[in-house]
Amino acid sequence: MTFARKYITFIDGMNRLIGRTVMYGIFVMMGILLWSSISKTFFLPSLWTLEMAQFAMVAYYILGGPYSIQMGSNVRMDLLYGEWSLKRQAWTDAITVFFLITYLCVLLYGGYDSLSYSLQYGERSPTAWRPYLWPIKSIMCLGIFLMLLQAISEFLKDILRLRGEDIAKETI
Amino acid sequence: QSTIKWRMQTYAGAALAEHVIDPAINMFNKIAGDRMQIELFYADQLVPTGELFRAMQRGTIDAVQSDDDSMASPTEVTVFGGYFPFASRYSLDVPVLFNQYGLNEIWDEEYSKVGVKHISAGSWDPCHFATKDPIRSLEDLKGKRVFTFPTAGRFLSQFGVVPVSLPWEDIEVAMQTGELDGIAWSGITEDYTVGWADVTNYFLTNNISGAWAGSFFANQDRWNELPEDLQALFRVCCDQSHYYRQWWYWGGEASLRVNGPKMELTTIPDAEWATVEDAAVKFWDEIAAESETKAKVVKIIKQYNADMVKAGRPYRYG
Amino acid sequence: MSYELIAILMFSTMMLMLLTGQRVFGAIGFVAVMASLLLWGDRGGYDLGFSAAMKLMKWYPLLTLPMFIFMGYVLSESKIADDLYKMFHVWMGGLNGGLAIGTIGLMVLISAMNGLSVAGMAIGSTIALPELLKRGYDKKMVTGVIQAGSSLGILVPPSVVLVLYAMIARQPVGQLWLAGVVPGLMMAGMFILYIVVRCKMNPALGPALSPEERNVPREEKMRLLRAGLLPLGIFAAMMVPFVNGWTSLVESSAIGALTAFAAAILKGRMTREVFENSVRNTLGISCMFMWIILAALAFGAVFDGLGAVKAIESVFTEKLGLSPWMILILMQLSFILMGTFLDDTAMLVIVAPLYVPLVGELGFDLIWYGVLYTITTQIAYMTPPFGYNLFLMRAMAPPEVTLRDIYGSILPFVLVMTLALATIMIFPQIALWLPEYVYNK
Ligand code: NA
Numbered sequence A: 001m002t003f004a005r006k007y008i009t010f011i012d013g014m015n016r017l018i019g020r021t022v023m024y025g026i027f028v029m030m031g032i033l034l035w036s037s038i039s040k041t042f043f044l045p046s047l048w049t050l051e052m053a054q055f056a057m058v059a060y061y062i063l064g065g066p067y068s069i070q071m072g073s074n075v076r077m078d079l080l081y082g083e084w085s086l087k088r089q090a091w092t093d094a095i096t097v098f099f100l101i102t103y104l105c106v107l108l109y110g111g112y113d114s115l116s117y118s119l120q121y122g123e124r125s126p127t128a129w130r131p132y133l134w135p136i137k138s139i140m141c142l143g144i145f146l147m148l149l150q151a152i153s154e155f156l157k158d159i160l161r162l163r164g165e166d167i168a169k170e171t172i
Numbered sequence B: 001q002s003t004i005k006w007r008m009q010t011y012a013g014a015a016l017a018e019h020v021i022d023p024a025i026n027m028f029n030k031i032a033g034d035r036m037q038i039e040l041f042y043a044d045q046l047v048p049t050g051e052l053f054r055a056m057q058r059g060t061i062d063a064v065q066s067d068d069d070s071m072a073s074p075t076e077v078t079v080f081g082g083y084f085p086f087a088s089r090y091s092l093d094v095p096v097l098f099n100q101y102g103l104n105e106i107w108d109e110e111y112s113k114v115g116v117k118h119i120s121a122g123s124w125d126p127c128h129f130a131t132k133d134p135i136r137s138l139e140d141l142k143g144k145r146v147f148t149f150p151t152a153g154r155f156l157s158q159f160g161v162v163p164v165s166l167p168w169e170d171i172e173v174a175m176q177t178g179e180l181d182g183i184a185w186s187g188i189t190e191d192y193t194v195g196w197a198d199v200t201n202y203f204l205t206n207n208i209s210g211a212w213a214g215s216f217f218a219n220q221d222r223w224n225e226l227p228e229d230l231q232a233l234f235r236v237c238c239d240q241s242h243y244y245r246q247w248w249y250w251g252g253e254a255s256l257r258v259n260g261p262k263m264e265l266t267t268i269p270d271a272e273w274a275t276v277e278d279a280a281v282k283f284w285d286e287i288a289a290e291s292e293t294k295a296k297v298v299k300i301i302k303q304y305n306a307d308m309v310k311a312g313r314p315y316r317y318g
Numbered sequence C: 001m002s003y004e005l006i007a008i009l010m011f012s013t014m015m016l017m018l019l020t021g022q023r024v025f026g027a028i029g030f031v032a033v034m035a036s037l038l039l040w041g042d043r044g045g046y047d048l049g050f051s052a053a054m055k056l057m058k059w060y061p062l063l064t065l066p067m068f069i070f071m072g073y074v075l076s077e078s079k080i081a082d083d084l085y086k087m088f089h090v091w092m093g094g095l096n097g098g099l100a101i102g103t104i105g106l107m108v109l110i111s112a113m114n115g116l117s118v119a120g121m122a123i124g125s126t127i128a129l130p131e132l133l134k135r136g137y138d139k140k141m142v143t144g145v146i147q148a149g150s151s152l153g154i155l156v157p158p159s160v161v162l163v164l165y166a167m168i169a170r171q172p173v174g175q176l177w178l179a180g181v182v183p184g185l186m187m188a189g190m191f192i193l194y195i196v197v198r199c200k201m202n203p204a205l206g207p208a209l210s211p212e213e214r215n216v217p218r219e220e221k222m223r224l225l226r227a228g229l230l231p232l233g234i235f236a237a238m239m240v241p242f243v244n245g246w247t248s249l250v251e252s253s254a255i256g257a258l259t260a261f262a263a264a265i266l267k268g269r270m271t272r273e274v275f276e277n278s279v280r281n282t283l284g285i286s287c288m289f290m291w292i293i294l295a296a297l298a299f300g301a302v303f304d305g306l307g308a309v310k311a312i313e314s315v316f317t318e319k320l321g322l323s324p325w326m327i328l329i330l331m332q333l334s335f336i337l338m339g340t341f342l343d344d345t346a347m348l349v350i351v352a353p354l355y356v357p358l359v360g361e362l363g364f365d366l367i368w369y370g371v372l373y374t375i376t377t378q379i380a381y382m383t384p385p386f387g388y389n390l391f392l393m394r395a396m397a398p399p400e401v402t403l404r405d406i407y408g409s410i411l412p413f414v415l416v417m418t419l420a421l422a423t424i425m426i427f428p429q430i431a432l433w434l435p436e437y438v439y440n441k
């Protein structure tokens, strides 16, 4: 169980740090879009702005995902769940989190497959700007992997809760 | 014996698919009956068009109708799919290039390398500009954000055009939300069929290519598993589809220029447009320098066009 | 197994998994990838989940989502709405029910500055609600006022829900937004009318402010009126370039977010804490939306692969033999039913793609339907026993407001909204007039 506690501390800390960094990505997106409207009004429109903003958005939500789980932003349907005792919630979560983990594993496998294709064929986006796609796909795979680590951390927290330890529920 | 089921995705949205693919697939399904059925999906429905090639290679999708360029095939011939600038003048040029000038063999070889069966190439419509504001000179092209094919976009950017790639189904909306100033993706038939004539005002009669080249592809293993007669039936239906488009576009382009109420026609004078044609020849050489295969294809295209000029009227005027 | 059966199985499994209380995106995503693995596992079924991520990346209007969410947080966290509230307080306080009317006015202005209903709810229940209760307003009426008023947030532009709807229905966002304006104002007018009538019949529901309290110097009154310029300014900075085609939708959303941010700085309200909360919560809520959309896109692709849309269509038109209007009304009712247990994003991304194409094929205008859709889902989230707005209200309201009060407050406003819905169904021009007027080329 000390391993579990160490794992939680490390993974949560790392994901928190990453999340708190990418949360400023909102200003990156704003900057790109603002440049897009400036360049369009005063010079020639830029080739790269919309696609770059899309890349920024993807990095923002995928890398920010684990931190959003820590904050408890990801809604649950609390029709029944909301009425249950903390213990019962922990029990159910400890089981159903494997659905989440399964989803993330399949997502990661698909991402890995897509990334290796990108690397093998030097895949570029079919646009005039033609950026290579492996960088954004790597970021996506990394983000999904971090999400997986976070889901495992959530599972361990529920196990510790069931053993009677007092671990705060995620809060925003 | 159970029915063979194929999933096929086209680059076209539902409105366009009604002409460019639906009739052929309906015919196939009717004839093949219990032996084989093809389920058709439209643009971006199962997978986004950018992932189409990969999905077919892995077998998530069994067959595809698209140009090589839009689905970003990882082959040496990809740039020539879609609208390779000024490679063809009439829609009959495409099948002649493939069947009589040796492009079929090159395509077959290139796609075999990446586990995909190239079934047959066919011709579509010419590539014109449909825009919000009129284009009467090359100067008017500057700064226009235009939805177009990747390779055509690369070529056009030297004239100040800003090429934009978006999901096909989003184009009409993107015109209205201000993401785009125009479309260089089709002839006037498609502009009307798809609804783009409703969101643009002007149609430029100069084109950067006389015919689009697109193909039918299949996952290599799925294709090999088909009995010979079904392979033959599939080919026949592809040919039927190519034939349908030959007259549908050829007649449609003329009829809508003459009778279409929604778009005003504009023209860049021939002398000025010659700048673009000359630039295309330079662009061909640029592409030819990229690889041996590309050089081979460019050589064929040059040879073909030279032959057409020599043949004179009605192949080429002037 | 027939495809119809698989589709039904997928839908019911998803419902069951949602009931376990696991995160919504996890439940939806799990069903999606399992179904695609079972159906097409040997032929690349595992990559449909990730394909959805690439599809999402290409959906450029989604860029507006974090922008509008940020805008909403800046407004509610920095309390620039306080002055607005004071303005209505001073100007409307003399009437019976005047503060409640003012609150609806406040909600309209807040709606014009953010794209979700949550910001209106937060501002309404933290600023307006305590004041209203202090002045002896009826608990039941005022909680209803705030819930109903906050629903204007997604009807009056900008609106995140209409952006998502636009992507599903492939309709222009600009026209949808403009289509929401008149219905939104009409609904606000109907709420006000209801308050006036109720307070006329029973002044104790909303007592007028005493003369001493109303005794504000004229200068001060005029100064407060200027507070109303701020939301109009933010609204104009975003909408004018957009409607004129100078900036695109996503660029406009960035301009809107920046304007709101700059306004908060200029008013001296952008403290460290406000900044931190806005930036952090924007990430949290954006991630929530995006991960649900990601999972739901995969779910939708599998559903599409099964031909579920065609199946539903044939059930409605061929098997049941219903007329287009009957089908439309049935759909609206099923939305209200599903709104009791699905959250709004999930509903948009899973249910709307099944229904919207059908609506189009029945020959209805999809811009008009977007407005109907928005109002219907808002009704769904307000109707007991379960609804997202109900729970949010309970979480945000002061302790003296019980769940029973909240339930009791809803009925008259739901009736008013239903009346508005019916009016727009009968007279589509209420929604369509403005977009046709502005975009007529
Ligand atoms: Na075309």
Ligand code: NA
Pocket: C110, C111, C112, C113, C114, C115, C116, C152, C153, C154, C155, C156, C157, C158, C159
């Ligand atoms: Na709004």
